[in-house]
Amino acid sequence: MERKTTVLKRLLHAPKLLVVPGVYDALSAKIAEQAGFQGAIMGGYSVSASVLGEPDVGYLTMNEMLYSLKRICDATTIPIFADGDTGYGNAMNVRRVVREAEQAGASAIFFEDQEWPKRCGHMEGKRVIPLEEHVMKIKAAIEARTDPDFIIMARTDARSVNGLDDALRRAKAYSEAGADALFIEAPQSAAEMKLIAQVLDKPLMANMVEKGKTPLLSADELEQMGYALVVYPVSAVYAVAKTLSELFRQLKQEGTTQNCLGRMIPFAEFNTIIGLPEYNETQKRYAHSSCKQLGAKERL
Amino acid sequence: MKNQKLRRLLAAPELIVAPGAYDAWSARLVEFSGFPVIYMTGYGVSASTLGQPDIGLITMSEMIAQVRNISACTSIPLIADGDTGYGGILNVVRTVAEYETAGASAIQLEDQLFPKRCGHMEGKQLIPQAEMISKIKAAVHARKDPDFVIIARTDARAVEGFPSALSRAQAYADAGADVIFFEAPQSVDEMRDVAKTIAKPLLANMVEKGKTPLLTGKELTALGFKIAIYPVSALYAATKNVLALLASLKEQDTTAGFADGMVSFPQFNELVGVDKARALESSFVEGDEKRQ
Numbered sequence: 001m002e003r004k005t006t007v008l009k010r011l012l013h014a015p016k017l018l019v020v021p022g023v024y025d026a027l028s029a030k031i032a033e034q035a036g037f038q039g040a041i042m043g044g045y046s047v048s049a050s051v052l053g054e055p056d057v058g059y060l061t062m063n064e065m066l067y068s069l070k071r072i073c074d075a076t077t078i079p080i081f082a083d084g085d086t087g088y089g090n091a092m093n094v095r096r097v098v099r100e101a102e103q104a105g106a107s108a109i110f111f112e113d114q115e116w117p118k119r120c121g122h123m124e125g126k127r128v129i130p131l132e133e134h135v136m137k138i139k140a141a142i143e144a145r146t147d148p149d150f151i152i153m154a155r156t157d158a159r160s161v162n163g164l165d166d167a168l169r170r171a172k173a174y175s176e177a178g179a180d181a182l183f184i185e186a187p188q189s190a191a192e193m194k195l196i197a198q199v200l201d202k203p204l205m206a207n208m209v210e211k212g213k214t215p216l217l218s219a220d221e222l223e224q225m226g227y228a229l230v231v232y233p234v235s236a237v238y239a240v241a242k243t244l245s246e247l248f249r250q251l252k253q254e255g256t257t258q259n260c261l262g263r264m265i266p267f268a269e270f271n272t273i274i275g276l277p278e279y280n281e282t283q284k285r286y287a288h289s290s291c292k293q294l295g296a297k298e299r300l
Numbered sequence: 301m302k303n304q305k306l307r308r309l310l311a312a313p314e315l316i317v318a319p320g321a322y323d324a325w326s327a328r329l330v331e332f333s334g335f336p337v338i339y340m341t342g343y344g345v346s347a348s349t350l351g352q353p354d355i356g357l358i359t360m361s362e363m364i365a366q367v368r369n370i371s372a373c374t375s376i377p378l379i380a381d382g383d384t385g386y387g388g389i390l391n392v393v394r395t396v397a398e399y400e401t402a403g404a405s406a407i408q409l410e411d412q413l414f415p416k417r418c419g420h421m422e423g424k425q426l427i428p429q430a431e432m433i434s435k436i437k438a439a440v441h442a443r444k445d446p447d448f449v450i451i452a453r454t455d456a457r458a459v460e461g462f463p464s465a466l467s468r469a470q471a472y473a474d475a476g477a478d479v480i481f482f483e484a485p486q487s488v489d490e491m492r493d494v495a496k497t498i499a500k501p502l503l504a505n506m507v508e509k510g511k512t513p514l515l516t517g518k519e520l521t522a523l524g525f526k527i528a529i530y531p532v533s534a535l536y537a538a539t540k541n542v543l544a545l546l547a548s549l550k551e552q553d554t555t556a557g558f559a560d561g562m563v564s565f566p567q568f569n570e571l572v573g574v575d576k577a578r579a580l581e582s583s584f585v586e587g588d589e590k591r592q
Binding site: 057058059061062063064088089090092093096116117 | 355356357359360361362386387388390391394414415416
């Protein structure tokens with residue numbers, strides 16, 4: 001069977017745009033795969049919310065991220081993009097993150113050029129590390145991977161800090177350092193997005209955050225511009241937050257879930273999504289004589 | 301309560317001697333040997349759990365796992381190395397809360413820069429004094445039990461010189477740190493000056509062949525120090541003995557000649573508490589099921 005990393009590399013270089021939803025736990029990842037997506041991306045923003053119930057301000061440790069990553073990779077057969085944040089330190093930390101993410105089963109990881117740790121949350125706006133420092137992080141990431149098809153993606157956050165010219169300069173430098181794919185965060189118009197695609201020659205990722213700084217474009221528009229990949233990192237966690245808020249409000253008000261059934265997936269359907277039929281099939285292979293003493297009901 | 305016990309020890313006249321442990325087992329041996337407090341070293345934990353040098357690869361989660369392992373199997377207070385708090389102010393808040401929950405009675409936070417910008421740069425880099433003061437205030441705010449001890453360490457002696465380091469130490473004491481750890485004073489005179497200037501309990505770091513003279517407990521007490529840690533002694537002793545054992549096995553094709561370098565099977569079982577565990581198990585078994 002073709003490795004997930006090889007599959008992803010092929011998909012990234014194919015002419016067709018790869019559409020990738022954001023997931024944050026094993027269940028949301030399974031749902032993404034069953035919905036027919038060819039890949040999924042795990043983002044720190046939603047993992048921080050899911051695992052810690054805290055905002056994405058740098059609380060999440062590398063181990064917590066990797067734990068979620070492994071759960072997601074184990075629960076799916078499609079390639080998974082990992083969020084490597086800043087690499088949780090310097091180039092030496094980046095090396096460790098790459099090794100661990102590969103072992104967890106990811107097929108790609110991206111590293112951003114933001115400063116870490118966030119020195120003080122009061123300081124509005126991001127800060128970026130020097131270009132040269134991030135170039136070394138990208139080189140460290142490439143040297144650390146053991147599978148040559150494991151994708152190292154470089155992200156620059158310089159657009160909102162130093163402007164588009166600096167962001168493009170950085171993306172080119174990261175590309176020359178060997179990054180397999182590039183991601184300029186938060187271009188502010190369709191024209192900027194078009195320019196980025198014209199100037200850069202590696203597979204490009206577009207980040208579609210609803211009500212973010214970048215206009216929400218359709219897959220067709222992005223494909224025409226030349227993007228290889230589009231991700232929707234927060235859509236699932238926002239949809240869940242809304243559904244649960246409404247469900248809990250109704251339960252609190254009405255003291256029953258009787259009127260919420262339309263919001264929920266039926267029991268049988270949930271069991272199918274989570275994989276109970278496959279589990280039962282597999283279990284049959286290990287049936288032995290003493291199983292017969294138990295009726296069907298007890299086995300449920 | 302371990303936290304109150306540490307507070308009582310801090311208030312008592314005697315010096316607190318806290319040998320360094322790097323895992324649950326070395327911590328058990330510290331307690332077994334009759335010391336009042338355990339010191340958990342990041343340097344040793346990095347070597348023990350990652351097999352890597354102490355260059356900032358160890359994560360908060362990995363340190364907490366070790367804090368939990370150590371505090372769960374011991375009954376004396378634990379002082380745990382919290383490095384830089386693993387990030388900015390908010391990371392300090394989370395680190396303190398997690399260390400406290402994991403069972404430490406004190407956390408040590410230092411004013412080094414993390415992560416280091418460049419591994420080539422020998423020596424330490426510091427964060428500004430004002431930033432460290434914010435971190436200490438955040439740590440004091442984050443603890444739930446007022447008896448949980450915040451230890452502020454300054455590494456400024458080697459970077460900015462003695463007077464600057466002393467003024468940092470004073471500022472950290474004023475910010476609310478319970479104990480001051482003045483890293484690497486270079487002479488007995490410097491140690492005496494620190495003790496004269498700082499009104500909070502002081503920690504002395506006894507690293508063999510380090511920059512600070514190795515003094516006895518009596519000498520440290522006379523100078524005015526309250527805690528003496530020996531962070532790397534157990535790690536280095538264990539390393540040396542394991543190396544000797546392995547060299548001997550390689551050379552002699554048997555471990556027979558090294559028996560004196562090891563504890564015996566019954567000794568180890570006693571130290572690790574096999575009898576206690578068996579007795580506990582047996583206390584829940586009745587009648588016919590009892591096999592004894």
